[in-house]
Each structure stands twice: as structure tokens, then as C-alpha cells.
Amino acid sequence: MAEADPTLRYVQRGSASVLEVGGTWTVFSMKGLRPKIGKARRATQGDSRAAATLVDARNVERLDTAGALEILQLAGGGPDTTVEAAGEHHAELFKVVQGNMCVPPKPRHVDWFTRWLEELGRDMVGLGQQTRALCAFIGEIIIVFLQACVQPRRFRVNAVVQQMLEVWVKALIIVGVLTFLIGVVIAYQGVQQLRQFGAETFTVEAVGIGMFRELGVLLTAIIVAGRSGSAFTAQIGTMQVNQEVDAMRTIGLNPIEWLVLPRIIALVLSMPLLAFWGDMTGLLGGAVACIFYLDFTLVQFFDRLRDTVGIWHFYTGMIKAPVFGFIIAAIGCFEGLQVRGSAESVGQLTTRSVVESIFCVIVLDAVFSIIFLLANV
Known part of the structure; x- marks a missing residue:
């Protein structure tokens, strides 16, 4: 039986922005997904990046770690994003992936003298x-x-x-x-x-x-x-x-x-x-x-x-x-x-x-x- 393609769309439920996803979200099924993502964002917020405080994943049939990470990144949220999953297994997978997501640190500006001292210290340790x-x-x-x-x-x-x-x-x-x-x-x-x-x-x-x-x-x-x-x-x-x-x-x-x-x-x-x-x-x-x-x-x-x-x-x-x-x-x-x-x-x-x-x-x-x-x- 053929697997359903992944689907997504951004909708408004009252004051909340919701990302609705369905189909199969696995590492093998997400090929060619980028055009769909761009189309969904333009339909919702023009050329700006869509962000959702809620993810509705009740229509997801199959899910793996790569798919869960992709969905959470598409939602634009982090650890505080709420996820509604189809079953306990999917909910646990979203929880594990969401718990391991982290915000990249801001680039630190280092002047040349500090960088020189760091390199000198690293060379001395080596x-x-x-x-x-x-x-x-x-x-x-x-x-x-x-x-x-x-x-x-x-x-x-x-x-x-x-x-x-x-x-x-x-x-x-x-x-x-x-x-x-x-x-x-x-x-x-x-x-x-x-x-x-x-x-x-x-x-x-x-x-x-x-x-x-x-x-x-x-x-x-x-x-x-x-x-x-x-x-x-x-x-x-x-x-x-x-x-x-x-x-x-x-x-x-x-x-x-x-x-x-x-x-x-x-x-x-x-x-x-x-x-x-x-x-x-x-x-x-x-x-x-x-x-x-x-x-x-x-x-x-x-x-x-x-x-x-x-x-x-x-x-x-x-x-x-x-x-x-x-x-x-x-x-x-x-x-x-x-x-x-x-x-x-x-x-x-x-x-x-x-x-x-x-x-x-x-x-x-x-x-x-x-x-x-x-x-x-």
C-alpha cells in the first residue's frame, strides 16, 4: 500500500496560529517538500516566515525523528510549542525531539587581542x-x-x-x-x-x-x-x-x-x-x-x-x-x-x-x- 504524501497548512484558530500536518512524515517521504512549504507560507503570511504556537499532528499516519524535527522547525517554535499528536507513540516522539531542541548561541564578537590570547593559550596547552x-x-x-x-x-x-x-x-x-x-x-x-x-x-x-x-x-x-x-x-x-x-x-x-x-x-x-x-x-x-x-x-x-x-x-x-x-x-x-x-x-x-x-x-x-x-x- 502506497504511503500518503506529507501535507501541511497554516490556519488561524481564534488568536492562535496553527500548523496542521498529515500523511507520512519520515526521512524518506519528505523529498520534494520544500515547494509545498513555500506555497503554504505564501498562502498564509505572504513572503514572511510562518510561525505557529500549536501543531495539529492528529492526521499524521507515520512519523520518525526526522519528520518530528521538520514539523517542529516548520512551526517556528521551540520547547514551548504545543503539539497535538495522533497517539501516545507520536506524542512521546515529539516530546523527545522537542526536549532536545536548542537555540543556537548568538555569535560572540571577539576582538583581535582576545582571539590572539585564545590561540596562544590553545597552542600552549597543545x-x-x-x-x-x-x-x-x-x-x-x-x-x-x-x-x-x-x-x-x-x-x-x-x-x-x-x-x-x-x-x-x-x-x-x-x-x-x-x-x-x-x-x-x-x-x-x-x-x-x-x-x-x-x-x-x-x-x-x-x-x-x-x-x-x-x-x-x-x-x-x-x-x-x-x-x-x-x-x-x-x-x-x-x-x-x-x-x-x-x-x-x-x-x-x-x-x-x-x-x-x-x-x-x-x-x-x-x-x-x-x-x-x-x-x-x-x-x-x-x-x-x-x-x-x-x-x-x-x-x-x-x-x-x-x-x-x-x-x-x-x-x-x-x-x-x-x-x-x-x-x-x-x-x-x-x-x-x-x-x-x-x-x-x-x-x-x-x-x-x-x-x-x-x-x-x-x-x-x-x-x-x-x-x-x-x-x-
């Missing part, structure tokens, strides 16, 4: 939550590492070697070229500035101390953050999108042990090697510049470097390197595991991973500088 989650993640890594130390077979040596090939061997060229050029720049600037005081020979000390203590390891860490840290996020994030990480958890494999730990161990071992390579190529760049600008020979440059630059300058950079490697790998893996939904999330979190890694590396470098200053090293 930063706190992100820091707490990262600290919890690092704690979980430490626990898994200690468990693996108790059971050495849990260390995936093949995976560590494979990751070291990616983050160490394949990064040698880019790290070497950039640090070599930075060494040239430092030497050139040193010669130009120190020549004003007749102390251009101290360029050797400037290049050696600058590369050993700060620039060698810091530039290497920034390059690794942009190259390897982002790769960790993209790899694990893609596995998240493809639900491979969920599949690992389903079969009882710990993603921290299988995905995160090999990458962290590989980068912690590789960073000192890369930093050492960066120091050597940076010194070579400085030596080449001194050959051109100071008429030094290569042997003279390294003899003066050996005599004037203490070994602790080299050690301070090497102490920083594994710490930088750990934080870069931890942030890269952490952001990869935060990926949700789509490939767009992979790109966003990869960018965030690089930014956070570089920020943390610079903050840690400042902390190390203060510690070494207090220790007189």
Missing part, C-alpha cells in the same frame, strides 16, 4: 600535551630497551645494520659537502675580520673550535633531522595509514621493539660517526681557505690546530652527538605513530617532526653549552 606524550613515549622506549638488554636476542641486529646504511653511509656525501663549505665560510670570515687586528693566523683556532664544539655536530644534526628524522616519520606514518602497525599489534608484536628501537639504536650509533666526518670535512674546508688567504700549507694548518686546540673541544661535540641522534629518532618515530586517517596526515606530521627535531636539537645544544661553561670545559 605544546604541554605534546611534551607529556613525547616524554611518555621516551619512557616506553627505555623500558623496551632495558627488557631487550635482559634478553639480547630481542635486538634486531639486521634491522639496525640496514637502518645504519640509510642514516649513516648514504648521508656521508651531503654532510661532507655542507660542512666543507661551512668550514670555508668560517675561515674566510675569520681572515677578513681578524686581519684588522693583525691576528689572521688565529683563524685556525676559530675554525677548529667552532667545528669541534658547535658547528660540526649541530649542522650534522640539522641535516639528519631533515633527512633521516623525516624519513622515519614518513615510513612509520605510511604503515599507520595502511594499518600495518595495527596488524603487528594484533599478532602480538610490539611496534616499539620492531619499528622504533632499531631506528633509534642505528641513529644513536651513526650520529657520532657522522659528526666526526663533519668535523673532518669542515676542517678540510677551513684548511683550503687558509691555503688561499693566508699562504698556509696543509701541514702548517693541521700542526697549528694540533698545538692550539685542545682535545676536549673535540670531546664536547662527540658527547652531544648521540644525544642529538636519540632525540631526532625518538621524535621522528613518535610523530610517525601519531599519523591518523590519510596521506595528508603523513605530510603534516613529517613537517612537524622536522621542526620539532631541529627545535629540540638547538635547545639541547644551548643546555650543553651552559653545562660545559659551568664545568669549565
Whole structure:
């Protein structure tokens, strides 16, 4: 049997405006209802919006939640609108829908300063939550590492070697070229500035101390953050999108042990090697510049470097390197595991991973500088 189409009209009963509805009011039957609504309103109040204080729904044959909501909205009323229903079931449905109707809040005008404070506060809360989650993640890594130390077979040596090939061997060229050029720049600037005081020979000390203590390891860490840290996020994030990480958890494999730990161990071992390579190529760049600008020979440059630059300058950079490697790998893996939904999330979190890694590396470098200053090293 075909269902009756929904009907409606606005009428006046004394001083009250009444909306009379009938037929079937369900989500499937209300298609094409808008022309009828417009016609009923024009017949009652011209082009103005009709409003009714009473709804006569006694002729409604079938009703669902969507139909009840549509009727109450057509009445233009809210919780105070009176509804006459055909039966107890319809009356209860109108009561439930009417009780859950709410008036949308008025738009609040907010000046630019208040909006800026709100955004700042929201960012600070997000930063706190992100820091707490990262600290919890690092704690979980430490626990898994200690468990693996108790059971050495849990260390995936093949995976560590494979990751070291990616983050160490394949990064040698880019790290070497950039640090070599930075060494040239430092030497050139040193010669130009120190020549004003007749102390251009101290360029050797400037290049050696600058590369050993700060620039060698810091530039290497920034390059690794942009190259390897982002790769960790993209790899694990893609596995998240493809639900491979969920599949690992389903079969009882710990993603921290299988995905995160090999990458962290590989980068912690590789960073000192890369930093050492960066120091050597940076010194070579400085030596080449001194050959051109100071008429030094290569042997003279390294003899003066050996005599004037203490070994602790080299050690301070090497102490920083594994710490930088750990934080870069931890942030890269952490952001990869935060990926949700789509490939767009992979790109966003990869960018965030690089930014956070570089920020943390610079903050840690400042902390190390203060510690070494207090220790007189």
C-alpha cells in the first residue's frame, strides 16, 4: 500500500496560529517538500516566515525523528510549542525531539587581542600535551630497551645494520659537502675580520673550535633531522595509514621493539660517526681557505690546530652527538605513530617532526653549552 504524501497548512484558530500536518512524515517521504512549504507560507503570511504556537499532528499516519524535527522547525517554535499528536507513540516522539531542541548561541564578537590570547593559550596547552606524550613515549622506549638488554636476542641486529646504511653511509656525501663549505665560510670570515687586528693566523683556532664544539655536530644534526628524522616519520606514518602497525599489534608484536628501537639504536650509533666526518670535512674546508688567504700549507694548518686546540673541544661535540641522534629518532618515530586517517596526515606530521627535531636539537645544544661553561670545559 502506497504511503500518503506529507501535507501541511497554516490556519488561524481564534488568536492562535496553527500548523496542521498529515500523511507520512519520515526521512524518506519528505523529498520534494520544500515547494509545498513555500506555497503554504505564501498562502498564509505572504513572503514572511510562518510561525505557529500549536501543531495539529492528529492526521499524521507515520512519523520518525526526522519528520518530528521538520514539523517542529516548520512551526517556528521551540520547547514551548504545543503539539497535538495522533497517539501516545507520536506524542512521546515529539516530546523527545522537542526536549532536545536548542537555540543556537548568538555569535560572540571577539576582538583581535582576545582571539590572539585564545590561540596562544590553545597552542600552549597543545605544546604541554605534546611534551607529556613525547616524554611518555621516551619512557616506553627505555623500558623496551632495558627488557631487550635482559634478553639480547630481542635486538634486531639486521634491522639496525640496514637502518645504519640509510642514516649513516648514504648521508656521508651531503654532510661532507655542507660542512666543507661551512668550514670555508668560517675561515674566510675569520681572515677578513681578524686581519684588522693583525691576528689572521688565529683563524685556525676559530675554525677548529667552532667545528669541534658547535658547528660540526649541530649542522650534522640539522641535516639528519631533515633527512633521516623525516624519513622515519614518513615510513612509520605510511604503515599507520595502511594499518600495518595495527596488524603487528594484533599478532602480538610490539611496534616499539620492531619499528622504533632499531631506528633509534642505528641513529644513536651513526650520529657520532657522522659528526666526526663533519668535523673532518669542515676542517678540510677551513684548511683550503687558509691555503688561499693566508699562504698556509696543509701541514702548517693541521700542526697549528694540533698545538692550539685542545682535545676536549673535540670531546664536547662527540658527547652531544648521540644525544642529538636519540632525540631526532625518538621524535621522528613518535610523530610517525601519531599519523591518523590519510596521506595528508603523513605530510603534516613529517613537517612537524622536522621542526620539532631541529627545535629540540638547538635547545639541547644551548643546555650543553651552559653545562660545559659551568664545568669549565
